[in-house]
Amino acid sequence: MPEPILNIRGLEKTYKGGVKALDGVDLTINRGEIFALLGPNGAGKTTLIGSVCGLVRPTGGKIEVFGQDLATSWKNVRRQIGLVPQELSFDMFDKVIRQVRYSRGMFGSAPDEARIEEVLRSLSLWDKRNAAIRELSGGMKRRVMIAKALAHDPQLLFLDEPTAGVDVELRRDMWRQIDMLRDRGVTIILTTHYIEEAEEMADRVGVIAKGRILLVDDKDAIMAKLGRTEAHFTIDSPLAELPAPLTGYPVHLEEGGTSLVYRGGDGTGKGKREVAELAQLLTREGIAFSGLETQESTLEDIFVDLLHEPVETAA
Amino acid sequence: MTFNARGTYAIFKNELMRMFRTIFGSILSPVITTSLYLVVFGAAMGDRMDLGGVNYGAFIVPGLLMLTLLSESTSNASFGIYMPKFTGAIYELLSAPVGVAETLIGFVGAAAVKSLILAAIILGTAALIVDYSIAHPILALGYIVLVAASFSLLGFIIGLWADGFEKLQIIPLLVLMPLTFLGGTFYPISALEGPWQYVAMVNPVVYLVSGLRWTFLGESDFPIMLSFGATLGFLLICIAVIGWIFKTGWRLRE
Numbered sequence: 403m404p405e406p407i408l409n410i411r412g413l414e415k416t417y418k419g420g421v422k423a424l425d426g427v428d429l430t431i432n433r434g435e436i437f438a439l440l441g442p443n444g445a446g447k448t449t450l451i452g453s454v455c456g457l458v459r460p461t462g463g464k465i466e467v468f469g470q471d472l473a474t475s476w477k478n479v480r481r482q483i484g485l486v487p488q489e490l491s492f493d494m495f496d497k498v499i500r501q502v503r504y505s506r507g508m509f510g511s512a513p514d515e516a517r518i519e520e521v522l523r524s525l526s527l528w529d530k531r532n533a534a535i536r537e538l539s540g541g542m543k544r545r546v547m548i549a550k551a552l553a554h555d556p557q558l559l560f561l562d563e564p565t566a567g568v569d570v571e572l573r574r575d576m577w578r579q580i581d582m583l584r585d586r587g588v589t590i591i592l593t594t595h596y597i598e599e600a601e602e603m604a605d606r607v608g609v610i611a612k613g614r615i616l617l618v619d620d621k622d623a624i625m626a627k628l629g630r631t632e633a634h635f636t637i638d639s640p641l642a643e644l645p646a647p648l649t650g651y652p653v654h655l656e657e658g659g660t661s662l663v664y665r666g667g668d669g670t671g672k673g674k675r676e677v678a679e680l681a682q683l684l685t686r687e688g689i690a691f692s693g694l695e696t697q698e699s700t701l702e703d704i705f706v707d708l709l710h711e712p713v714e715t716a717a
Numbered sequence: 718m719t720f721n722a723r724g725t726y727a728i729f730k731n732e733l734m735r736m737f738r739t740i741f742g743s744i745l746s747p748v749i750t751t752s753l754y755l756v757v758f759g760a761a762m763g764d765r766m767d768l769g770g771v772n773y774g775a776f777i778v779p780g781l782l783m784l785t786l787l788s789e790s791t792s793n794a795s796f797g798i799y800m801p802k803f804t805g806a807i808y809e810l811l812s813a814p815v816g817v818a819e820t821l822i823g824f825v826g827a828a829a830v831k832s833l834i835l836a837a838i839i840l841g842t843a844a845l846i847v848d849y850s851i852a853h854p855i856l857a858l859g860y861i862v863l864v865a866a867s868f869s870l871l872g873f874i875i876g877l878w879a880d881g882f883e884k885l886q887i888i889p890l891l892v893l894m895p896l897t898f899l900g901g902t903f904y905p906i907s908a909l910e911g912p913w914q915y916v917a918m919v920n921p922v923v924y925l926v927s928g929l930r931w932t933f934l935g936e937s938d939f940p941i942m943l944s945f946g947a948t949l950g951f952l953l954i955c956i957a958v959i960g961w962i963f964k965t966g967w968r969l970r971e
Contacts, residue, residue, distance in 0.1 A: 455812040459966050477721065480814040491805030495738065500731075507727025508813045550809070 404432035407589050414462030415449050423449040425613035438604035439593045446613040447593040451560045455485045481510050484556030488563045490543045494536035498546055502553045509554035521549050541572040561592040609708050616708050631673020635662040636693035647683050724815045728823025732797050736831050751781050751839050759847040774847025779929040780902030786832055790865045791889050794828035794872030799879050817963040828869035836861050857932035863948050870955035877968045896922040906938040
């Protein structure tokens with residue numbers, strides 16, 4: 403039974419000047435899950451995170467974290483929340499270990515050198531603990547940001563575009579770190595532009611655009627609901643019409659009958675099975691084909707489709 | 718909601734360590750500048766000044782101390798809160814379980830403590846250059862603490878208000894410095910010609926210098942309670958302004 407850890411209802415934020423960044427957002431996050439929030443630039447992802455973390459003052463709605471109202475119990479709640487913002491933001495002249503200790507203290511946790519060492523070692527920062535942050539590479543600086551966010555052992559961690567602008571190797575390294583955090587029971591909400599990241603990491607995915615949540619569901623359920631397979635058979639002799647055995651499948655003819663196009667499936671493998679059946683049927687009917695191209699839709703295709711055809715769903 | 722003592726200490730320690738990382742600019746520079754004033758105006762020219770029996774070097778010590786206290790308290794506190802804003806590191810403060818009290822005690826407390834350390838060094842250095850004594854040491858300490866806290870609060874407000882390095886310097890350099898120089902640092906207000914005495918009374922720093930001078934010399938241009946009351950009032954106004962800033966999120970959560 404999923405245990406809600408974050409419950410957002412009717413959240414609104416209108417900035418000075420009238421820009422509506424959040425427009426009635428409803429969202430529930432369960433303990434222990436990794437939730438990916440996808441959306442284009444300006445969709446409201448960072449404003450949503452900022453509203454929960456205290457960086458942004460919402461203009462409407464209610465946020466409950468760990469069952470407590472954020473508006474009244476913000477001090478208790480924030481002790482258990484960690485945030486890794488998009489930008490590399492810290493005192494560049496300070497030492498790594500001092501900045502991590504500072505973060506732990508600021509969130510009200512007692513000094514614990516063993517825990518600080520554990521965090522730094524887990525992020526391969528222990529050897530750099532006495533280095534000034536400005537001397538580190540971009541990737542290492544991003545790790546320092548994560549170390550600072552983890553220093554007080556948060557139960558709920560927000561990662562705002564954690565791998566934006568980092569190379570592939572570091573991105574995969576970050577994913578490993580996130581996996582380790584999941585194993586420790588930390589609930590993670592990450593925003594990302596990289597669909598691959600959501601496919602790789604998330605248990606559930608939410609799509610936000612223009613301040614509204616368009617879709618929230620299990621990653622696999624989204625694929626099953628909206629995923630599809632596309633196949634193109636190149637027919638040797640043009641067909642005037644679809645052969646009768648094929649009419650039960652989602653197929654049609656293109657390019658003067660020389661191309662048989664299949665669009666179907668549900669992201670669970672059904673599409674691949676039907677394409678194989680079609681190939682057998684064509685052979686059985688004596689229809690020669692010289693080529694077959696298949697393509698599975700990705701979360702990215704679904705994401706793009708959603709942005710063009712908004713779907714209204716509840717969280 | 719419980720007070721986050723660890724968070725307060727973390728901010729306080731971090732700020733103090735930051736200041737000591739830049740020890741030349743934070744400590745040595747103001748000490749050297751003040752010492753030069755004392756050497757030039759106190760030791761070298763002091764004998765030529767007639768202040769009715771009061772040694773001129775001893776006369777300017779509280780004024781110079783006030784000059785340093787005002788500028789250093791203001792600039793330390795303003796820089797302390799402006800830098801996280803500038804680098805973006807303010808996100809951590811805003812997302813942490815710290816409120817107005819923790820933030821003020823952490824940032825303003827550190828700036829004020831640094832000013833007090835600086836004041837102690839300046840007084841020690843001054844003792845090597847000019848002959849002075851403190852008539853009311855306990856009151857002097859209390860007054861220095863009050864001034865350091867008040868102007869650290871002002872600095873904190875400036876740091877929140879500033880959206881560029883230039884603005885950080887405007888009030889310390891273009892307002893506080895001239896007012897302090899014209900506020901009786903180097904001369905008694907009674908030495909001014911008739912109408913200029915009334916003009917000087919509009920300058921709020923006059924009352925600060927006068928108050929500190931009273932604790933050192935036992936006499937000054939204005940009653941000590943007037944100076945003390947004005948300083949305390951200023952401190953309360955600063956706290957009220959900062960409370961409003963945190964309540965509305967002005968320049969913090971916009």
